[in-house]
Amino acid sequence: MPDKKNYWTQQRPDGKWESKREGATRASKVTDTQSDAWAHSREKATETKGEAFLKGRDGKIRERNTYGKDPYPPKG
Template identity: 90%
Template structure:
């Protein structure tokens, strides 16, 4: 089940970068640069108290940020 609070940044087949809410069929924003799409994903994840994921050109997760309450806080 997709978590609608999470946003993904990934490269499209046409070479542009998209910010997309998890489970959505369309991108919420398409940009020419990875940095612009990543900024949008982090902003939307902050607003929704979710997570932002950044996929590199190779499809692997390069970075991720959690906003709001962390589901597994470390004990300390």
């Protein structure tokens, strides 16, 4: 089940970068650069107290930031 508070940044087949809410069919923002799309995803995840995920060109998660209550806080 998708968590609608989370936002994903990934490259599209046309070479542009998109910021997309988890579970959405359309991108919330499409940009020419990865940094612009990543900034938008972090901003939206901050507003919803969710997580922002950054996928690299290879499809693997390169970075993720949690902006709400972290489900697994480190001890100590």
